Amino acid sequence: NAAMLSDGVLPALAQGRLHPSAAPRALDAVLAALSDAKASWTGAGDVERLTRSVCANACVPTPSGALRRPDELFDPRVRSLRELLDPREHFPAHPFDAGARVEALASLGVRRMLGGEGLVASALSVEKMATSNFDVAAAVARGRALLAHLNALAAATAKGGSELPPPGAVFQRKDDDDDDGAASAGSNS
Numbered sequence: 001n002a003a004m005l006s007d008g009v010l011p012a013l014a015q016g017r018l019h020p021s022a023a024p025r026a027l028d029a030v031l032a033a034l035s036d037a038k039a040s041w042t043g044a045g046d047v048e049r050l051t052r053s054v055c056a057n058a059c060v061p062t063p064s065g066a067l068r069r070p071d072e073l074f075d076p077r078v079r080s081l082r083e084l085l086d087p088r089e090h091f092p093a094h095p096f097d098a099g100a101r102v103e104a105l106a107s108l109g110v111r112r113m114l115g116g117e118g119l120v121a122s123a124l125s126v127e128k129m130a131t132s133n134f135d136v137a138a139a140v141a142r143g144r145a146l147l148a149h150l151n152a153l154a155a156a157t158a159k160g161g162s163e164l165p166p167p168g169a170v171f172q173r174k175d176d177d178d179d180d181g182a183a184s185a186g187s188n189s
Helices: 002-014 020-039 044-056 079-084 099-107 115-132 136-158
Strands: 170-173 183-186
Touching: 002 020, 002 044, 020 044, 020 099, 079 115, 079 136, 115 136
Parallel strands: none
Antiparallel strands: 170 183
């Protein structure tokens, strides 16, 4: 079962040989197989095989219908990430956005920090929203969140010039009424 999933189903999804609508069932099967393998005395090989395949193949559905690798997605439980990124492109689709499923995906590489790629993705999503005239107010709100994040990052590095916040730090605005966009670093939970 693990071999079929890791060597057949997941690569077929990533290569488009299986329709993306099969991804939720396939991913549920993989997560169940991982859970079973972790509970088994002899399952270490299956855990490694499945983990490697999930991480290498675009098999996690997004709300837009696209499939992504876990490391290309962000954890929807982190509020600041939801404010900064396009919810249709950068997060797992329901039901993989909550509970044990999102926890399992987090262990497979779904990101809890923005990082450089996330900053670029946030800026591109602001531009896309602004140029589409779809929802200018949402574009402004996301742009303000991005600027607040960048200001917080700048403030954190300004003291010593080279001191970055600790890994996993998530920046949040003190409150939405701050005119200067001041922010503070906090934990990511």
